[in-house]
Each structure stands twice: as structure tokens, then as C-alpha cells.
Amino acid sequence: MSIDERGPAVARTASPPVPARRQAPGPARAVVVIAPMVLTIALGLWGIRRKNSMWGDESVTYQLAHRDHSQIWRTAQHVDLVHALHYSVMHEIFGLFGGGLLTLRLPSVLAMSVAAAGVGLLGLRLAGPRAGLLAGLVLPLLPQVQKYAQEGRSYAMVCALVTWATYALVVSVPHRARWRWAVYGCTMLLACLLHEFAVLALVAHGVTLAVSRVPRPVLRAWSVAAAGVVAGLLPLAIYSAGQSGQVAWIGGPVSLPGLLAVAVVGVACARAPLGVRGPVRLSALALPTLLLPGLLLLIVSPVKPLFVDRYVLYSSIGFALLLGAWMDYIHRWQPSSRNSWVAAVVVLAALVPPSLSLRTPQSRSTDVIAIGATVREEGRPGDGLLYLSGRHRIWTEANPEDTRFLTDLALAQDPASSNTLAGIELPAQDIAARMLEFDRIVAVRDPAGAHSPTNPQEKAKTSTLRSHFREYGTTHVNGARVTVYVRDHGLSPKAGPGSDGPGDGVG
Template sequence: MSLDQRAPTVARTVPPPAATRRRFPNPAGTAVVIAPLLLTLALGLWGIRRRNTMWGDESVTAQLARRDLSQIWHTAQHIDLVHALHYAVMHELFGLFGTGLLTLRLPSVLAMSVAASGVGLLGLRLAGPRAGLLAGLVFALLPQVQKYAQEGRSYAMVCALVTWAGYALVTGVARRARWRWAVYGATMLLACLLHEFAVLALVAHGVTLLVSRVPRPVLTAWSAAAAGVVAGLLPLAIRSAGQSEQVSWIVGPVRFRYFLVVAVLGLVCARAPLRTRGPVRLAVLALPLLVLPGLLLLITSPVKPLFVDRYVLYGNIGAALLLGAWMDCFLRLRRSSRYAWLAAAAALAALVQPSLALRTPQSRSNDVTAIGAAVREAGRPGDGLLYLSGQHRILTAANPEDTRGLTDLALARDPVSSNTLAGVELPAQDIAARMLDFDRIVAVRAVGVRWPADPREAAKTSTLRRHFHEYRTIRVNGARITVYVRDHALSPGG
């Protein structure tokens, strides 16, 4: 065949590559994250200074975070080891931004805002965008969340970490990627190192997976992550068990009523036909997280009282998820939303007074700013200063000027040099002898807190009763400051 007889070749054209579609964020998903975060941030910044006051636990954070990292570590060997990581974090933040009230409390505001966005995402994944949005907004409005978003302690950080660990758990069940379980384990371990009782959330997550009947590989992956968390926490738990005297002030459940009310509300919401997405149902995740950690602490109460509401603050994650899903269910089943809007307006109106109260100094169990000012008002230069008990020395440590000019009668070594919170006191007989060298003594007593009997405290109260009489008493939030005057007619050689 000649070349001229060959069939003409048809040129093959290659179509140009299709333009890559830009994936814009889902507006519903964005709102679920941003709206709760912004609301929590706004509520956290509202009245954050609490009229420039501070309460005892925050004062401890401020004092220890000002010490060197080595001093924090040495102090943690004696007391408060469970909070050592938080003190170290705050030490670094104080070094960067100063030691004011804003630096003390802003990390909690930011942490709780991140937690709120995580609650919204959890709700979105488990029950849809509206349920997620409502859950995130409800979380921001809960009184406990508002309270601890403005405290210079670790509880808001723990709450944020538990929230996002829960999100890693849910996504890990659905997608079964090993790195998700690694993220889950690392996040839970960090939460537990900030506060040991976060490990109870790990127990709640285990119950969730068992009830959900997830495949064996998922359960195996979670078990490996949980084992890593327990192994990482175990050294801290063993060492801190020797410091159990620091919770000896707990004589019964502290603020149990809030936990009971929220748990009952959660149980009621869980009975509704809540929307479900994926292998883990919202109620099966939320209900154990809400109820189980607090219940486990209550079970130990006959042996060792440990229930304090802030120790299981992350239970509010479960409460918000259940309330948000219930509200979504209500709107879905009823055509008219008039009743829903009326109920929402009534709930917001009911929250106004508690929200205002939480931003006053009286909202905390004590006010170290007022206590220090009362000591300064009651004392004169040269007076003796006595703490009943010595553990309450932290109540006036926030501002050293309040006690300047007064002689601490029981102090042998100050808190910094002794690597303690409240210093080391003299033997009982030496304290009594020093008290008799003074004609006026300013005594500081905490109200509503009882410490175990101690010979030093017995010597203080006995000497006051036998050789002094009460001259003046000032009562402030959380403490009583009393001026005692020497009764020379009853004193030896008087």
C-alpha cells in the first residue's frame, strides 16, 4: 500500500485538566464553632476582674507561679503536686505577660472558649448542625462554665482538653485511623496531668464504647490509648497519694446540688428521641460523662470525701450536649417555634441574676483581698499576727503590704524558703511563749473550713483563752479577723 492510500489519521485531543474546585468551609459548621466560642469569650471577659479581688485558690496559683520552676518542683514534693503542671504553665505566662489579674484569668477564658467550640463540633457530628450550635451556646451559658472560665486555676483547661479528647474519640470510632487514637491518648494524658480526676472521663469514655458495641479493633485501639494514659499518670498518682492531707478540708460533698440538678436534667433529655449520627449516639457519649465521674467521687465519700463540683467540671460537656440535642428535638417535632422562643427567653431571664452574682467577690468562698485589707485595718505596727490554722497564712499572702509591720508569731520558715504553701511553724510551746511577749494579737480565722487537730493550734487557742480577751472582730467574706488584747490581771506575775 502506498503512502497516499493510507487512511488519514484523526488527531486525538486531550481535554484540559478540570479546574480544581475550591472547598469553602461549610457555613453551618463554621457557625457551630465560632458562635459558642465568641459567646464564651464575651461572657468570660465580662467582669473578669471581679472588682479587682481574688480568692484563696487563685492566690495560691499567683504565689506559686511567681516562684522559679525549680522552687515549684520542690514545693510540689510537699504539697499540691496535682497542680504542679498548671503552676509551671502559669509561671511561663507570668514571665511573658506580667503577674496581673488578667494574666491569671485569661488562660481560663480562652480555654473555656475552645471547649465551647469543641462542644459545638461534637453536637454537629453526633446530632446535626442545629443541635451542635445549641449545645455550644448552652455550654457557654451554664453557670459553672461561666464561673470557672474566670478563675486562675486548671479546671477550664482540663475541660477544654476533655472536650477535644471526646471529639478525637468520636472521629476515631468512625474513621479508625491510628493517629486519631494517638491524639486522643495524648490529649487525655495532658488533661490528667493538669488534674488527676480527669481520668474519670476516661472511664466514662470506656462505658460509651462498651454500650455502643463498637468493633473489636476500635475497642482495642481505645484500650491501648487508655493504657498509655494510665501509665503516664501513675507516677503522679502514686506520689500525690502521700499528699492526701491537702484535701482533708472536704468533709462532705461540696456544691452537690448543682450536680444533682444538671444530672436529672440530663437524664430527662436523654429519654427524648434525640437525633443520632454515626456509630456513637449522643446520649451514650454525653450521659456517662455527665453522671459517672461525679457518681464515682460520691461513692468514695463514706471512706474519703472527695466530691467537689469543680473536680468534675467537664461533666458540663455532657449536660450541654443533651440540652442542645433536646432543644433540637423539640424544634424538629413541633411546627411552631413560638413555645421554644418563650422557653429560651425564660431560661435566659433566669440566668441573668446568677450571671451577675458570679461576677462579684461574694461569689467565691472567700475574698483574700478583703481579708488582707481587714488585717491591715485591724493591726497596728508592732502587733502580733496569728493564723488559726497556720494553713490559712495563704489568705494574706496576696499583698505583703497588708501584714507589713506585724510579727508572725508562729512562723519558723517562710513559704518560699521552706518550699511550702504556708510556711513551717514553730513547736507548740515556742508559739505560746512568743504570744505572751505581745499585748495585742491580730488573729485570722477562715470560716467554714476545718483542719485536723494539731498541737500547735491547741496551743494558740489555749493561750488566747487564758491570757487574752477579744477586743474587736471584723467579719469579711470567708474569714474572721479578731484583735485580742492581753489581760495582764490574769497573766503570770500580773
């Protein structure tokens, strides 16, 4: 036997042949859509209230979505312009279904279920029914996806829109109909208007088409659609650049081990012959989607730190597609292997602890409901209320009843009437004068060791507390401290429940 005759035989034993695309039967398509949706909704509803907790960013959504559209857009001129569309959408949802905690989070659950269905259809089209089903089921099992599927922010909606824009891209390549490209462009633009960094998925799509060597008419059609998306996003990007101080909190070294692990797994999966023959291969689509958005943010981080995993949550689409198609490949290669089942059980068991943890209040950096409740418990009618710093006023705005009987000592204009998130504060000397009118002040502070702003108002607050008050008791809450201060010349009040006891200083 010649070398040329032996070559194909060796190749056939190394990996199964890549089949040509075949039309999936109707029942298979239905399962690929319905099963991931059901799993995502089930996981999303499991512990969705997180023991009636709400973290700071969700509180911003909650507060702004309760304002009318004109107030939302006036506020967006000063802060959070990038999320203005999401606040407007949530305002309408609150108007229809009420503005409670479940209504805040259910849109994200439903959006992520739509994303899972889209991933299933992508996998079905690019790798067959079983790969599509597995990919669709993998997505809702990912811890990051579970986290933001239960959060009242825009990230799940963006993930759903990017998923379906990607599906529109894949469908448009062979058909080339203009209306299909219009659907792709409109879906991508909507995703970008909900969050600007969705535009990085557009870059990934361009790389996918480039490595797939699609015909020039396809590249031309995509370029027109991409130009429309960029043109539609440009005004928002320009105006929001003036609010870049909002992301000043992003900094410090990025935790790379987790990112590298996901990247390594994705690249390893892509080395297998995944998917079916077609103008766009699964690996060529999934790998740029997984790697490029986060990589681009990391590249600019030395100049302007911008990387936050939730900003590129949609990169999970690529990971789910690669892992689902790889599991399908392993099943075709070793259909009766027990090792595959053992590995699946081990992975599912490993996902249980993080899944449980994500449904606790401690899984988020703050719990504004607990902070507000602590202020209510520690405060007495007529006490002064002080926020160190003033931006922490948003922590108690979700439930005004918590601070109803307290006097906000620094507030000049409330958040709603001033079209801001935290209101407008008095000049420094006025704050100090008002503080001296009270014998007892409840202060809402950062956690111990956190950095606080040093503007004149904050300096006046801390210096007045240090000079004329003493710390009587502190209650530590998730993400904050609530401290009672009393004047030195006054009678020492009884410590509130849960307090640490007498102390001093403004640490």
C-alpha cells in the same frame, strides 16, 4: 390497612426520622465554632475581676506560680502535687504577661471558649449544624461553667482538653488511623496530668464505645490509648496518694437535688431520637460523660469523700450536647411553636440572677484580698500577727505589703524558702513566749463556728490569748475574722475601723 402498614405511619407521626450524616458546609462549621467562643469570652470577661477579690484556692495558684519551676516542684513533693503542672504552666504565663489578677483568670476564660468550640463541633458531627450551635451556646450559659471560666485554677483547662479528646475519639472511630488515636491518648493524658480525676472521662469513653458496639479493631485501638493514659498517670497517682490529707476537708452530705435535677434533664433529653446515624450516637456519648464521672466519685464517697462538682466540671459537656440536640429536635418537630421561644426566654431570664451572683466576692468562700486589706487596716507597725490556724497564712501571702510592718509571731521559716504553702511554725513553747513580748496582736481566724486544728502550736496560741490577752475588736471579712487582742496590763488602744468593739475570748 394491616397492622404492619399502620406501624410505620404511627412512628412517623410520633417523632421525625433520624437523618443520615451529611457534610456540613464550611460557613456552618465556622459559625458553630466562632459563636460559642465569642459568647464564652464575652461572659468570661464580664465582671472577671469580681470587684478585685480572690479566693483561697486562687491565692495558692497565684503564690506558687510566682515561684520558679524548681521551687514549684520542691513544694509539690510536700503538697499539691496534683496541681503542679498547672502551677508550672501559670508560671510561664505570668512570665510572659505579668502576674496580675487578669492574667490569673484569662487562661481559664480562653480555655473554656476552646471547650465551647469543641462542644459545638461535637454537636455538629453527631447531630447537625443547628444542634452543634445550640450545644456550643448552652455550655457557657451553665452557671458552673461561668463560675470556673473565671477562676485561676485548672478546671477550665481540663474541661477544654477533655472536650477535644472526646472530639478526637469520635473522629477516630470511623477512620481508625493510628495517629488519630495517638492524638486522643496524648490529649487525655495531658488532661489527667492537670487533674487526676479527668481519668473518669476515660471510663465514660469506654462505656460509649461499648454501648455503640463499634468493631473490635476500634475497641483494641482505644484500649491501647487508654492503657497509655493510665500508665502515664500512674506515677502521679501513686505519689499524690501520699498527700490525700489535702482533701480531708471534703465531707458531709452531698447536695443531691441539683445533681439529680441535671441527671433527670439529661436522661429525659436522651430519650428523644437525637443526632444522626453513625458509629457513635450522640446520646451514647453524652449520657455517660454527664453521669459517670460524678456517679463514680459518689460511689466511693462513703469510704473516702471525694465528690466536689468542680473536679468533674467536664461532665457539663454531656449536658450541653444533650440539651442542644434536644432543642434542635424540638425545633424540627415543631418549627413554628411559640412555646419553644417562651421556654427559651424563661430559661435565660432564670440564669440572670445566678450569673450576677457569681461575679460578686460573696460567691466564693473566702476573699484573701479583703482579708489582707483588713489586716493592714487593723494592724499598727510593730504589732504581732497570729494565724489561727497556721494554714491561714496563705490568706495574706498574695500581697506581702499587707503584713509588712507586722511581726509573724509563729513563723520559723517562710513559705517560699521552706517549699511549703504556709511556712513552718515554731515549737509551741516558743510561740507562747513570743506572744508575751507583745502588747497588741492581730489574729487572723476562721469564721465563727468553724473547726480549728488542735495541734500543740494551735493550743499554745489559743491558751496564751485566753490567759494573757483580751479581745478588743473583731472585723468580719468574707470567710474569716480579723481580731485585735491586747494585753490586760496594757493601755486599751483605739479600736480599728470596722471593728465590733470590746469583747473577750478566743471563739
